[in-house]
Amino acid sequence: MLMLVSAPMEKSLDKSQLEGELRLLYLMLLIRRFEERASQAYQQQKIGGFCHLYIGQEAVVVGAVAAARNDDYLITAYRDHGHAIARGANLNACMAELFGRATGISKGLGGSMHYFDKANHMYGGHAIVGGHLPLATGMAFASKYRGEDRCTLCFYGDGAINQGAFHEALNLAALWKLPVIFVCENNLFGMGTHVERATAVKELTNRAKAYDMPSMVVSGMDVRHVRDSFRTVLDAMRKKPYPFFIEARTYRYRGHSMSDPATYRTKEELEKYKNEDPIVGFKSTLLSEGKLDERRFQEIDREAKRLAADSVRFAEESPEPPLEDLHKYTFAEGLSQ
Amino acid sequence: MREITYRQAVNEALEEEMLRDPNVFLIGEEVAEYNGAYKVSQGLLDKFGPKRVVDTPISEAGFAGLGIGAAMCGLRPVVEFMTFSFSLVAFDQVVNNAPNMLTMSGGQFSVPIVFRGPNGPAHQLGATHSHSTEPLFANFPGLKIAIPGTPRDAKGLLKTAIRDDNPVLVLESELLYNNMGPVEDKDVELLIPLGQGEIKRKGSDVTILCYAQTVRMALAAAETLAAQGVSAEVLDLRSIKPLDLGLILNSVSKTHRCVIAEQDKPFCGIGAELTYQIQRDIFDELDAPVARVSQEEVPMPYNERLEAAVLPSKEKIIQAVYQVCYL
Numbered sequence: 001m002l003m004l005v006s007a008p009m010e011k012s013l014d015k016s017q018l019e020g021e022l023r024l025l026y027l028m029l030l031i032r033r034f035e036e037r038a039s040q041a042y043q044q045q046k047i048g049g050f051c052h053l054y055i056g057q058e059a060v061v062v063g064a065v066a067a068a069r070n071d072d073y074l075i076t077a078y079r080d081h082g083h084a085i086a087r088g089a090n091l092n093a094c095m096a097e098l099f100g101r102a103t104g105i106s107k108g109l110g111g112s113m114h115y116f117d118k119a120n121h122m123y124g125g126h127a128i129v130g131g132h133l134p135l136a137t138g139m140a141f142a143s144k145y146r147g148e149d150r151c152t153l154c155f156y157g158d159g160a161i162n163q164g165a166f167h168e169a170l171n172l173a174a175l176w177k178l179p180v181i182f183v184c185e186n187n188l189f190g191m192g193t194h195v196e197r198a199t200a201v202k203e204l205t206n207r208a209k210a211y212d213m214p215s216m217v218v219s220g221m222d223v224r225h226v227r228d229s230f231r232t233v234l235d236a237m238r239k240k241p242y243p244f245f246i247e248a249r250t251y252r253y254r255g256h257s258m259s260d261p262a263t264y265r266t267k268e269e270l271e272k273y274k275n276e277d278p279i280v281g282f283k284s285t286l287l288s289e290g291k292l293d294e295r296r297f298q299e300i301d302r303e304a305k306r307l308a309a310d311s312v313r314f315a316e317e318s319p320e321p322p323l324e325d326l327h328k329y330t331f332a333e334g335l336s337q
Numbered sequence: 338m339r340e341i342t343y344r345q346a347v348n349e350a351l352e353e354e355m356l357r358d359p360n361v362f363l364i365g366e367e368v369a370e371y372n373g374a375y376k377v378s379q380g381l382l383d384k385f386g387p388k389r390v391v392d393t394p395i396s397e398a399g400f401a402g403l404g405i406g407a408a409m410c411g412l413r414p415v416v417e418f419m420t421f422s423f424s425l426v427a428f429d430q431v432v433n434n435a436p437n438m439l440t441m442s443g444g445q446f447s448v449p450i451v452f453r454g455p456n457g458p459a460h461q462l463g464a465t466h467s468h469s470t471e472p473l474f475a476n477f478p479g480l481k482i483a484i485p486g487t488p489r490d491a492k493g494l495l496k497t498a499i500r501d502d503n504p505v506l507v508l509e510s511e512l513l514y515n516n517m518g519p520v521e522d523k524d525v526e527l528l529i530p531l532g533q534g535e536i537k538r539k540g541s542d543v544t545i546l547c548y549a550q551t552v553r554m555a556l557a558a559a560e561t562l563a564a565q566g567v568s569a570e571v572l573d574l575r576s577i578k579p580l581d582l583g584l585i586l587n588s589v590s591k592t593h594r595c596v597i598a599e600q601d602k603p604f605c606g607i608g609a610e611l612t613y614q615i616q617r618d619i620f621d622e623l624d625a626p627v628a629r630v631s632q633e634e635v636p637m638p639y640n641e642r643l644e645a646a647v648l649p650s651k652e653k654i655i656q657a658v659y660q661v662c663y664l
Contacts, residue, residue, distance in 0.1 A: 073410070107443025116442035123409055124442065131429050134402020141403055142410035145362070145388065165429070168399025175394070329440040330478050332447040332502035 018300075021286065024066055024223050026300050028058040028279050031082040033301075033308035034091060038081070038098055041312060042258045047098045051112045054082035056253040059278035060185050061086045063226025064153055064248075067234055071121055073139045076155035078113035078127040079185075079252075083155060087120040095311035101318035108321045109329060129190075130156065130163030133182065137169045140178035140243070149238045152180040153230075159190020161207050162199060173243035174211040181233060182208070184247045185220060191256040192264040208245030220250030221276045224285075251276075338519040343485075346492035346520055347377050347453075347509060351415065353523075354499040355385055358413060361499055364391040364400055365417030365454070374419045375455065375514050401427035401452065405434050405504075408450040415499060418454035421470040421508060428473075435504035436479025449502045453495065456484075456508035457550055457600045458637060461644060467637040469601035474506055475577055475610070481505040481531050482577040486552030488518035490575050493529030501531065510549050532579030536588065540570035543594040543658050546585060546611060548574040551598035551630075551649055558598075558654040569658060577607060585611070586619050593624040594661040598654050603631040628657040 018026055035053045042051050054061075057079075065074070065086040076083040084094055089105055097104030098112055106116050106125070113127040123139060126132035136154030143150045160166050161184060173180050184204055188195050201207065208215035218229045226248060233244050251273035255262040262270075286292035328334045341349075355361045362385075367374045369382040369392040382390040393400040397418065404414035418424045424431055431452060438446045458467040474480055483498055483505060485491040491509060498505035521527045537552060538559050547555040552573050559569040572588050574581065589595045595615060597608035608629040615627055633647040658664075 075406075104443070106441060106445070109443050110441040114441040116445050118442070118445040123406075123446070124438075126434075128429055128433055131402070131434060134399050134430060135406035135409065135434065137399070138403035138406020138408070138414075139410050140406075142407045142412050145407070145412060165398050165402065168396045169402065171394065172396065172399045172403060329444045331481075332439060332449075335444055
């Protein structure tokens, strides 16, 4: 395996001051500021292809990753920027990927939908809806095969739960008692189709019940709730492997992708959810508990903004992948040449 | 050399590789307790236990994808499709996940996995169970395709495929499982490189390119032709990807005539690609247009006589040889 070309070290806040819950706030801000910059660059046509933003959903992956162990496997769908960043991926490499640069997290060959970061156990970035759920089952199978207590966190949207691969993956995981959490990030829409127009069951957790799989619903707008729920599930799973289904109720503020003005929902609906914003909500909780003051918040946010801006500069200055490498990654033996 | 069946050859390859590497496991429908739908995995459950010989539900997309995920984590799964006709319900996994992962991840994740099982028409199984899937998979960069026609090749190619760090399809054949052929003794490590064809019979007047089921047809045709004074060289591709183009070009440059005996449908079939590559590289060597023997362009009928009319055969190959030799 080739090592990821590492970007220059980021100057960050004093880490010791970013322990615990302030770190959760920081990661949510980092994801949001990164994606705001990505959105801007996309509109300036510096980024091609599809670009699906996670803005509004940050608490889901940040809370889940906070509860996970570093070596737990993580795999997700195409709305994957937040998952890589939460896992500790290099922000510059994330932005460079969107710009299609050789310094990107997937060397500019994957794009927005295919972020991979093996060092941080981030197993992609998968763009066929539902197609990665069997892979997650296989990753959990590998843990069990080797007698390891690593768990797999598999994220996907509400749009995936009507795919055949979803059902096959859940059945196999339950049948073989594999340590995997199937995290349904229910943002209410599969592209432009509301979940109620797509899914015959009212309660999505009924999908899990069909496979005798335990499940729970968490508020995906509350990072603490997400973290604590995942912690409980993971602790139990590590002791006694068995798959689990979590529906995280959340909302994306932007369209499905950059080209989607999201005319299928009302302004009022969007405003309602923006009032439940995971960052604003968590900030006011921390303020009221005296764990944060406005000055400190601004400091953290400034840092997130700075890193996001730096990542754009890094991406712009990075080289494109060399044409000579066109065939390098088709087969594994190409890597040793 | 001892003679064993194609079935036994595949079984030995699995057994030897599972003994050698604890990361290798076999997974698929009926592979364990039933000992394989075609008894290819006979005895493996007893030897290796249910952890490494894994029965699955009828859930091809699920277990094919499971294999890919496990391979990303460093295991080396051998996924059996009861027939490659059933691989079509796992098509997204085989063509979208397995071969794309290395590129999409910028070289971070290889997928060392084997998908194997019988491919191509068997006997009166009708339209849905008779697919020759090799041209479908051949259109996806990142997949390797081995397609053995003899017991020896079946063993040697599968062992190599299991050790390969890429997704490899080993397309066997139900009709060949009972065929006997010479294979090195078990204490001899038999590894046949992917991408090496083999001259199965030397000749000078015409080259017959063949693979899997058409190998024995081509050999039988060459035998008959020899009695008629036509010397046919029989070249078994053994691998479709990578393709041993050098061996093909050398042979056709020598004989100046070429018949392609393929087991798939004609349109965009394997022979279409071979014909293109031959005329591109050695147009001046050809004394006649390349001829192709393939299936007929129809969904497979059940009726035995009609099925025979659809399939390639020794007789059709002989007729094609007459055509390119202007006989």
